[in-house]
Amino acid sequence: MIDHHDTPRGLRLPRFGYAFNMTGRIGLAVILFWAVIAIIAPLITPYPPGEIVDWDYFGPVSKSYWMGTDYLGRDILSRVLMGARYTVGISLAGVTLACAGGIVFGMVAAVIGGWFDTILSRLLDAFNGIPSLLFGLVVVAAVGSSIPVLILTLAAIYLPGSYRFARALAVNVNTMDFVTVARARGEKTGYLIRAEILPNILGPVLADLGLRFVFIVLVLSGLSFLGIGVQPPHADWGGLVRENIEGLSLGAPAVIFPCIAIASLTISVNMFIDNLPKKIRDRSQ
Amino acid sequence: MTHPLVSVRDLVIGAVTDSGREVEIIRSVSFDIQPGEIVALIGESGSGKTTIALSLMGHCRPGCSIGSGSISLGDKTVTDLSEPQRAALRGTEVSYVPQSAAAAFNPSQRIMDQVIEVTDIHNLMPRKEAEEKAVELFRALALPDPDSIGQRYPHQVSGGQLQRLSAAMALIGDPSLVIFDEPTTALDVTTQIEVLRAFRSVMDHSSMAGVYVSHDLAVVAQIADRIIVLKGGEIQEVGSTRDILENPQHPYTKELLAAFDPVPFVSARAQDVERRKPILEVKNLSAGYGAVVKGVPNFKVLDNINFRMERGTNLGVIGESGSGKSTLARAVAGILPRYQGDVLSDGEELRADLKDRTKDQLRRIQIVFQLADTALNPSQSVGSILARPLHFYHGLDRKARERRVIELLDMVQLPSNMRHRLPGELSGGQKQRVNFARALAAEPELILCDEITSALDTVVAAAMLDLLKELQRDLGLSYIFISHDLSTVEAICDEVLVMYKGKLVEALPAASMSQDAAHPYSRLLISSVPQLDPDWLVNLEHDPEMIRAMDGR
Numbered sequence: 001m002i003d004h005h006d007t008p009r010g011l012r013l014p015r016f017g018y019a020f021n022m023t024g025r026i027g028l029a030v031i032l033f034w035a036v037i038a039i040i041a042p043l044i045t046p047y048p049p050g051e052i053v054d055w056d057y058f059g060p061v062s063k064s065y066w067m068g069t070d071y072l073g074r075d076i077l078s079r080v081l082m083g084a085r086y087t088v089g090i091s092l093a094g095v096t097l098a099c100a101g102g103i104v105f106g107m108v109a110a111v112i113g114g115w116f117d118t119i120l121s122r123l124l125d126a127f128n129g130i131p132s133l134l135f136g137l138v139v140v141a142a143v144g145s146s147i148p149v150l151i152l153t154l155a156a157i158y159l160p161g162s163y164r165f166a167r168a169l170a171v172n173v174n175t176m177d178f179v180t181v182a183r184a185r186g187e188k189t190g191y192l193i194r195a196e197i198l199p200n201i202l203g204p205v206l207a208d209l210g211l212r213f214v215f216i217v218l219v220l221s222g223l224s225f226l227g228i229g230v231q232p233p234h235a236d237w238g239g240l241v242r243e244n245i246e247g248l249s250l251g252a253p254a255v256i257f258p259c260i261a262i263a264s265l266t267i268s269v270n271m272f273i274d275n276l277p278k279k280i281r282d283r284s285q
Numbered sequence: 286m287t288h289p290l291v292s293v294r295d296l297v298i299g300a301v302t303d304s305g306r307e308v309e310i311i312r313s314v315s316f317d318i319q320p321g322e323i324v325a326l327i328g329e330s331g332s333g334k335t336t337i338a339l340s341l342m343g344h345c346r347p348g349c350s351i352g353s354g355s356i357s358l359g360d361k362t363v364t365d366l367s368e369p370q371r372a373a374l375r376g377t378e379v380s381y382v383p384q385s386a387a388a389a390f391n392p393s394q395r396i397m398d399q400v401i402e403v404t405d406i407h408n409l410m411p412r413k414e415a416e417e418k419a420v421e422l423f424r425a426l427a428l429p430d431p432d433s434i435g436q437r438y439p440h441q442v443s444g445g446q447l448q449r450l451s452a453a454m455a456l457i458g459d460p461s462l463v464i465f466d467e468p469t470t471a472l473d474v475t476t477q478i479e480v481l482r483a484f485r486s487v488m489d490h491s492s493m494a495g496v497y498v499s500h501d502l503a504v505v506a507q508i509a510d511r512i513i514v515l516k517g518g519e520i521q522e523v524g525s526t527r528d529i530l531e532n533p534q535h536p537y538t539k540e541l542l543a544a545f546d547p548v549p550f551v552s553a554r555a556q557d558v559e560r561r562k563p564i565l566e567v568k569n570l571s572a573g574y575g576a577v578v579k580g581v582p583n584f585k586v587l588d589n590i591n592f593r594m595e596r597g598t599n600l601g602v603i604g605e606s607g608s609g610k611s612t613l614a615r616a617v618a619g620i621l622p623r624y625q626g627d628v629l630s631d632g633e634e635l636r637a638d639l640k641d642r643t644k645d646q647l648r649r650i651q652i653v654f655q656l657a658d659t660a661l662n663p664s665q666s667v668g669s670i671l672a673r674p675l676h677f678y679h680g681l682d683r684k685a686r687e688r689r690v691i692e693l694l695d696m697v698q699l700p701s702n703m704r705h706r707l708p709g710e711l712s713g714g715q716k717q718r719v720n721f722a723r724a725l726a727a728e729p730e731l732i733l734c735d736e737i738t739s740a741l742d743t744v745v746a747a748a749m750l751d752l753l754k755e756l757q758r759d760l761g762l763s764y765i766f767i768s769h770d771l772s773t774v775e776a777i778c779d780e781v782l783v784m785y786k787g788k789l790v791e792a793l794p795a796a797s798m799s800q801d802a803a804h805p806y807s808r809l810l811i812s813s814v815p816q817l818d819p820d821w822l823v824n825l826e827h828d829p830e831m832i833r834a835m836d837g838r
Binding site: 177185186202 | 618619620639642644647651652654656659660661662663664665673674677678723727
């Protein structure tokens with residue numbers, strides 16, 4: 001269509017943009033901040049994270065140690081910055097595996113149905129019955145703690161939940177007429193889940209992914225707190241809290257700052273997923 | 286002349302779109318309603334009829350607001366009242382009967398508690414008195430077991446009964462104005478009559494005024510004293526029912542009326558084609574749902590169906606909801622595998638389950654569903670929806686697909702830039718066209734149309750039927766046309782099958798359907814279709830055969 005008005009195009013653009021509210025923006029900013037930290041951590045740590053730099057332990061916030069020092073006199077700021085690598089990296093890998101697996105299995109089960117669905121669902125339900133920390137403990141105790149083992153364990157713990165969620169959504173979409181039409185056309189399962197079902201469950205599934213990310217951060221912190229997560233001298237944020245838990249009675253900043261880091265990441269992930277950008281479409285155009 | 290009960294002056298209602306642009310939905314509408322008068326608001330979807338009706342209660346749907354103008358009801362000006370004052374008005378002065386009674390009742394409360402809730406909220410009368418009054422209303426609305434029906438739950442009564450119960454809910458506060466919002470649109474023709482009769486007798490015996498919102502002129506003709514024709518948020522024509530029906534002035538009203546005249550249909554049976562095998566032949570077809578025990582499913586829906594149709598002809602299937610019409614289409618298409626019988630196309634046997642059919646067999650028979658809202662994937666653009674069958678059946682490359690999509694859109698009379706839109710951005714009629722174009726994309730020989738015009742407005746549906754006929758002429762298609770609307774079937778079919786409780790009751794030639802019908806059920810169905818004559822319902826009530834048939838329900 002030819003526009004006869006002289007309005008500059010720039011003025012009309014906002015109509016087709018994305019609406020993204022402040023809460024969501026703040027959440028995204030904090031997530032990006034931690035992601036950048038995770039990548040560039042070795043370049044910006046003021047001290048080597050494993051080195052004892054202060055004679056005093058549980059040192060206060062000072063000019064040379066911005067977040068104080070830990071129970072051995074190591075710089076907490078450096079350790080939090082390096083810990084971001086483990087917390088953000090392991091959780092991200094874990095949540096990606098868990099959700100990708102859960103969503104694919106869930107959609108396939110919903111589309112194929114019948115015995116396949118029943119057996120897979122009951123199997124994963126049974127798996128869901130094992131307490132997550134206990135399962136982690138057993139696996140890590142049996143295989144030993146390494147980063148790939150941690151990632152796989154976390155993924156295994158959260159896959160059944162993601163499967164349940166995706167399957168419940170996919171079953172609803174699966175009964176819609178447009179899926180019946182595609183089926184009557186002779187489409188195979190692969191096309192049905194990729195083109196007909198996935199785009200229609202993506203919103204809730206992404207929200208679920210965000211929530212699960214938070215759970216994984218917390219479980220990873222829990223595992224590290226129990227001493228079976230990331231192994232010393234490295235530490236993720238949960239590990240930092242455990243190491244310095246004795247400092248709690250002394251009011252040491254060493255225990256407070258890792259907690260703040262965990263809280264800031266998990267809360268902002270939730271803020272972001274609850275306020276994902278929405279595409280604006282004007283139906284009258 | 287007495288003082289009008291309702292007077293609306295220069296009403297403007299605006300809405301704000303997602304992008305913050307303001308649009309006017311209702312543009313400067315003025316009308317009056319006298320006490321005891323029933324006024325119908327008629328128009329297509331989006332004409333603002335429900336918006337106006339709701340504004341009489343001082344209510345606007347979310348995102349809308351009353352811009353200017355005034356609405357007065359009795360001695361109160363609704364537009365000047367505060368929200369609590371308006372709330373006090375609702376249920377006592379003005380009340381509302383919704384389109385879908387099933388959605389308006391709380392499934393976990395007994396009907397009586399919901400019907401008398403209004404008297405409780407406004408402290409009108411003690412509970413005992415309210416219950417007695419409700420039973421009186423149930424009786425007036427010709428509900429079965431008026432004394433005990435209130436003790437049931439909403440799922441224990443039929444759709445038509447529920448609609449009458451929602452009218453009882455609206456009437457119990459003795460309002461001076463009742464708003465009926467398309468109360469019979471979702472009902473079958475036979476049920477629609479019961480509900481219309483009940484509404485009419487209650488309104489005749491009271492002094493209440495009514496506003497009846499509908500897109501069906503024939504229904505409105507039975508109940509309204511005056512008709513207001515709306516389009517695009519503006520009044521097109523106002524007149525007494527008889528005037529509007531017999532002497533319409535405005536072109537839009539004429540168009541609405543013209544949509545009622547069934548155009549005699551002659552199918553484009555290709556004469557030059559030698560007598561080939563029938564395009565579809567169904568023998569002893571039985572199908573059902575549920576667990577299969579010894580080869581027979583628990584819930585049998587279709588019982589021993591036999592028919593055949595020739596290439597280039599159209600077959601209509603009519604019957605009320607639950608008669609198995611849609612199941613027949615599903616069984617033929619293989620979506621619901623039959624457990625008994627044969628389906629042959631061109632003399633070639635089609636397997637029961639569509640998984641066992643060849644791609645070419647699937648291509649030749651396409652099915653189009655009633656609700657275009659759910660039949661189009663909301664997250665795919667129109668272009669990719671239409672392109673998929675082209676790729677799947679014909680293996681066209683990207684460029685050829687794009688060209689063909691534009692051709693297909695042109696065939697269904699939609700502009701080519703529609704292909705970039707999502708289904709949610711189209712109107713109901715446009716969606717149904719896209720839905721149909723997708724079936725055309727496969728280049729089928731037989732299209733199963735499952736109630737494809739039932740969700741559309743009269744004028745839009747008539748345009749859709751014209752389109753179907755035109756495409757049939759050009760492409761040599763055959764249609765199976767499933768509908769509960771007899772005039773639609775009459776307009777497009779050569780032969781009509783009447784279904785009742787999963788059985789084929791009768792097969793009739795469409796042109797002489799009303800004369801030839803012999804089975805009592807076919808006769809009931811045919812005589813239940815509302816006519817444009819305002820006296821039709823009254824005459825019907827004097828027809829002894831009709832009364833006998835209705836009593837059994």
